[in-house]
Structures are given as C-alpha cells and as structure tokens.
Amino acid sequence: MAGMLIYGLINSIIFALITIGFTLTFGISGIANFAHGAFYVAGAYISWHLLNSLGFPYPLAIAISVLVTGFFGAILYRFVLFRVRGVILSEVIATFGLGIGFLELFRCLGLTGYDYKLPKFVDGSLELLGVYVDYQRLIIIVLGAVLLLFLWFFTHHTKTGLAFRAIAQDEHTALNFGVESDRTAMLSLGMGGALAAIAAIAIMPLSLIAVEEGHHILILALAVGIVGGMESTMGVIVASLIFGLSQIIVATYLSPNYTMIVMLAAIILILLIRPSGLFGKFKELEERI
C-alpha cells in the first residue's frame, strides 16, 4: 500500500513535469505546441551527445542542453509561428509538422538501439516506509516540487511572469499596458522547450532515449492537459495525481496493459461532463461554442 502510494506520487510528478511546459505555452500564447515531444527528445539527445561525443561534464551538459532546447523554442516562434500567428490551422500544422519532422530526423541520425541512455544523477536507493526507492526517483519528486514552486513564484512575483499572466487573461488590455504580445509568446515557447528538456533529462535515465518516447510524451501531455484544463497549473497537478495514482492502481490490481484504456476513458468522460477540463476556468466561454 505504501509502495503504491509512493510510486503513484512519483508517477504523478513525472506526468506533471511532462505536461507543465506544454500547458504553460498554451496558457500564455494559445499555441498548442505539437512539437513538445520533439523538444523532450531533443533535450535528452543533445545532452547525451554533449556527454558522450564531446565529453562535457554532466552538469554542464544538462545546462547547455536545457538552454539550447529553450532557444529552439524561441526560434520556432520567431521564424515559423510568427508568420502564421492567429491562423489556428496553420499554427497546428506547422508545429505538428516540425515535431514529427525533427523526431524522424533524430531517427535518421541514428537515435535507435540501446546505446542511448543518460546516466542517473546519483546511483543507489533508499528504504522509505518499507519500500525501496532509487535516488533518481527521489530527485524527480524534489525537482517537480521545486519547479512548481518556482513557476508559481515566477508568475506571481516577477515582472515577466506577471506579463505572462496578463497576456493569458486579456491580450488587448495587456497590450495597452505595454506588454508585448509577440515577445511574451516567444518567451513562453522558449520556456516550454526548456521545461520539456528539464523533464526529459530528469526522467530519461529511468529508461532509454527513443523516438517513440516523443509521441508517447505528447499523448500524455495532451491527456493531462485536456483532463486538467489547458491553462491551469492547478489542473495539471490534479490531473497528474489522478492519472499517476490510477495508473499504479490499475497496474497492480488488473494489468499494466489497461493503463491506456483508463486514459482514453478519462478523456472522453471529461469531454462529456466538463469540456474545458477540471480547472479550465477563464477561457471556458471562449473555447466552448
């Protein structure tokens, strides 16, 4: 029981880490970043190359890959999305095409097989309430908590963060107060990319770096986002807890194979009852028709 709770919590934090970058970008700029999975894999792939091909020390490799992925996000906005801003059809097609294009590009560049594995930050494990938990998973819990706290602090107490929230609430009023919509959107995509890379570097040591991971992560992020409500951080946390715990419960009592069915059922149920998600509030009227 204790084991189920602990691993459920770890699972939930993993879900939240994966989703937070996606929902941050969507909440601020209204852009559904279908390249999120590509950013995620890119973060891990770049740090693997820095580590193994160029021989950088691990902390430096992590810092560089997070920065580079974030920079890619900003570039994606500046050179692609900037030109099609406001046309939802073009925005979606552009991010979707780039996401799949880059994932397949990684595959062509040789991202297959068992060589691609990031090292754990610290080896070893710890006994917690009678359950063995390895340090990597503990680090994920701490990292998740720190990141959520940081984001809360950032959006409530810094000038840029307040500008983010202003744009999310009412773009025209924010423009009147001198918040630049394009710069904010560019920053939000950059931060989304960086967050995806952080999540990837924390989570990837538990498994292999693979192209399929990119699609998988995107589905998870979409599912958590839809159930929790796209622009709400609270929604992300609650939906991650629901998915993380239910996944462990289903895997323990039924079979690990049924976890995807739970996800599909949750999406359909939420769309039937509350189409804007559990905590999707201020965009409810706009998004619903």
Add this chain to the structure above:
Amino acid sequence: MAKIRREKKDSNGKYRKERLDRGIKARSDTIFALTSYREALYLVVPRAVTIIGLLILPLVLDIWWTKVMIMACVIAILALSWDFIASAGMLSLGQALFFGAGGYLAGVLNYYWGLSPLYTIPIATIAGATVCTLLFLPVLRLRGIYFAMVTFAMPLILVRIIEATRIWGGIEGLSALTPLPNLWVSAYLVIAAVFACLFGFRRLMDSDYGLVLRGMMDNDQAVMAGGINIYWYKAQTLFIGSAAGAFIGAFMTHYYRIVGTSAFSIDYSILPVACTVVGGPGNFAGAMFGAFILVPLCEYLRAIGSWRIVLYSFLMVIFVVAVPEGIFNYLERKYHQFEHWVKTG
C-alpha cells in the same frame, strides 16, 4: 529567390508587364457565363484531362507504377476527407483513426465471419464512420485546437490498447484475408472512389448545405444565431468525412490482405495533411493534386528510407508558412490570367 521581371527596356522605349484576368473570369468569379465553344472548352479541358488521364493511367503503367497510383489514390481520398472536415472548421490530425477503424472492421468481419469484400467494405464504411463520429461527438462542442489534440491522441491511444490487450491479433494483426479479384478491379475501384469524393465534395460545398459548413468555419456564432444546430451539422460532416476514410481503410485491408496496428500509424495522419497543404487547401482539387505529387515522389525516393517522413514534414511546414495557397491554387490563378507588355515611355 529570383525576382520576377516586371519591366523591360528596348530601343522603342520602356515596357511594363501587365497581368489581367481573362474575360470569362472577370465577368463572374466562380459561376461562369459561357458565350462560345471556346470558353466552354477552356473550362472543360482541365477537368477532362484529369478524368480521362486517371482512367487511362492503369492501362499504360506497369504493375509497380499502377500500385503507386493506387497508393496515391488512397492518400488522395484521405486528403479529400481531411479537406472536407477542415472546410467545416474542424482540424483533424487523426485521419489514421478513420482509416484504421474501417480497416479493422473489414478485417474482423472477414477474418472471424468470413464475409466477402463485397459486404465487408460497405459495412465497414458505414460502421467505421459511425464509430468515429460517436468517438468524436464529445469534442464537437470545443473549437479548433481541442479537436486537433483529441484527434491526434485517439489513434495513438487505440494502437496502445490493441497492442496491450492483444485483441484482433495484437501486434501481428489479422492476415490471410480475402483479396480483391485482381489489380484492375482494385485500381478502378479507387479511381471511382476518388472521383466520387472529389466531385461529390465539390458539389456538396457549392450547395446550400456547403454554405452552412463554410459559415461554421468563418463564424460559428453567426450560424447559431441563424437558428441552425451546428452540432448536428458538425456530426454529419464528420460522418461523411470519416466514411470516406473508413472506406479506403477497408479497401486497403483487402488490397494488402492484412490489417495490423500500422493502419493507425502516424503516416496516415500526416501524409494527407501534407498533401492538402502542398496542393492547396479549400477546393479539394488541390488535395488530390498534392497526393499525386507527393506519393509518387515518396515512392521514387523509397531508397532514402525514413528520410521520406522528414522530407514531407518539412515540406508541409515550408508550404504552410511560405506558400499558404498551395501549388494548385497558384496554377489555377495563372490559368485564369494572361500577361502582356504595356508601353510606359
């Protein structure tokens, strides 16, 4: 990029290039008033070339290229279905779901009950469309992006479910299904289906019914204010669009004699979108045109393997950002114009 030369100079003076719409186009934009056989020919020739050309293709091509042509038709139908759903304002990233639903239904009917393709294909078309419409019914109340997100996730989740629960043959899929009689039947069946979708959708969008669909894309609130139940119309659009996808899925099941989780693969979602974007969205002919450019190109480039997906993903992005009107719309515009030099001094 080369700059188009719009001015020239010679011993007589300076000239400027002038571009004008042809009379028939200038008099009215889309409903043409014909005044001579020449004008009738001007409109009939492009359509006739498409129809007759496609009908002749299986006769002149060798077997390998005929198979490529069938594949182009298959993707063309998925692209037409995408374009139809998109012209009602719904952005689908999961054409693979329609394809896979039709494919699996036909496969199951044939594998477990031994029904012949004569029955499985129509049943799978209707039943597949019904299943897809019911699955997406909850999303119809949300706008653009949500629809895209759910349609993207749905086929990928279904693949996982099939792989995990091992229903319908699991990863290996159902094989040794009844084949279609021969290659000619297959070729002309898909050609007929392409024509039915292309001209059917075009006619439908020109009717009053299509006007409602276009209205839903431009301003759904205005359509609602007009007393029209847009959910009902959206459900109908989805049904028609997914029926086209399910039909072609069922066809491919019998054509390949196997159906597996690859029917839900992301290729069937992205290639139709790429074809429509490259060809030109909005008028169906562009979607078909795009399919007949990209699919043979892909087959020709089979040697480069998975670089193909990279190629058409990036091509799609380049077109959507830089050439949003697409190749077909550009050519159509040029067809309706003529250019000549005007003396300016």
